[in-house]
Amino acid sequence: MGQQLSASWGPHGLSHGHTHDHFSEKQSTFNLISLGISGGIAPSYDAIVVLLIAFSLNQIGMGIALISIFSLGLASVLIALAIMFSKSKFLLDKFSDTNPFIRHIPSISAIAIIIMGSILTIRSLLPLM
Numbered sequence: 001m002g003q004q005l006s007a008s009w010g011p012h013g014l015s016h017g018h019t020h021d022h023f024s025e026k027q028s029t030f031n032l033i034s035l036g037i038s039g040g041i042a043p044s045y046d047a048i049v050v051l052l053i054a055f056s057l058n059q060i061g062m063g064i065a066l067i068s069i070f071s072l073g074l075a076s077v078l079i080a081l082a083i084m085f086s087k088s089k090f091l092l093d094k095f096s097d098t099n100p101f102i103r104h105i106p107s108i109s110a111i112a113i114i115i116m117g118s119i120l121t122i123r124s125l126l127p128l129m
Contacts, residue, residue, distance in 0.1 A: 046070075 047067045054063020 047070070050066055051060075051063045054060050054066070
């Protein structure tokens with residue numbers, strides 16, 4: 001069910017007579033693990049703070065161990081989410097024809113985020129008034 005995109009656009013002659021499937025239905029295990037690893041090794045401010053604290057306490061090994069465990073946990077969560085979403089697509093396709101509520105889930109979640117953000121903004125501005 002992937003969308004076929006042609007390479008015939010653009011002024012620099014990308015037309016080469018065939019199409020490419022840019023939206024594949026199935027993700028490989030390697031792609032899912034790569035997603036988790038790339039997300040897990042992304043630098044964060046928290047990791048820098050942990051390393052600075054560990055360096056100031058002369059516990060550099062402990063700081064590296066903490067950051068490694070944190071990165072491994074983040075990578076495993078990203079892999080689990082990617083697997084869950086790739087497997088749930090078939091369930092959504094199956095039920096979206098029979099249940100009109102599923103088609104409105106993106107709008108409902110957007111409205112919920114706007115409401116929560118507005119409440120948080122108002123609560124943070126009240127002490128300033």
